[in-house]
Amino acid sequence: HQSDVLGVYRMVDTYNDRPVYKQEGGENYIYYSSASSSWLVGTVVGHQYGWLRNSSTAASSARWLPDLSSGWEYRQEDSTSSWQSDDGTLRIESLRDVEKVTELIRDIKNAEEID
Numbered sequence: 001h002q003s004d005v006l007g008v009y010r011m012v013d014t015y016n017d018r019p020v021y022k023q024e025g026g027e028n029y030i031y032y033s034s035a036s037s038s039w040l041v042g043t044v045v046g047h048q049y050g051w052l053r054n055s056s057t058a059a060s061s062a063r064w065l066p067d068l069s070s071g072w073e074y075r076q077e078d079s080t081s082s083w084q085s086d087d088g089t090l091r092i093e094s095l096r097d098v099e100k101v102t103e104l105i106r107d108i109k110n111a112e113e114i115d
Contacts, residue, residue, distance in 0.1 A: 002074055003112055004028070005041050005051045006105045008098050015045050018063060030065060030092070039068065051075055052090070053083065066094045 005028050009021035018032040031045045032038075037060040042050030056071030072090045076082040095101055 002051060002077070003109055006108065008095065008102060008105075009092075013045075019065065020045055021065065032059075032062075039065065065092055068092065 038055035040050035041052035
């Protein structure tokens with residue numbers, strides 16, 4: 001489920017001369033792939049397979065994730081190659097209130113389990 005990539009990510013390393021962010025309490029990373037000139041969210045740094053990506057023109061020159069305010073796509077759950085960009089709410093941003101965001105994410109995941 002795409003909700004598995006929700007969360008707070010903190011910078012833990014660098015890869016391809018850019019920061020690598022690790023999901024708190026999860027298995028996902030955000031990293032830049034020079035092979036595909038895109039930022040990816042996935043479980044293995046350096047792999048071309050991910051759950052989210054940003055391959056916009058700005059992605060190849062962005063040195064920090066907060067520089068990319070748009071252009072994020074998600075992978076169709078039943079596909080390895082179909083990327084969707086129809087979710088205008090999909091974004092990655094710098095946070096000021098981590099506790100509040102963590103609580104919101106918990107609520108979203110709990111609501112999904114009820115459905």
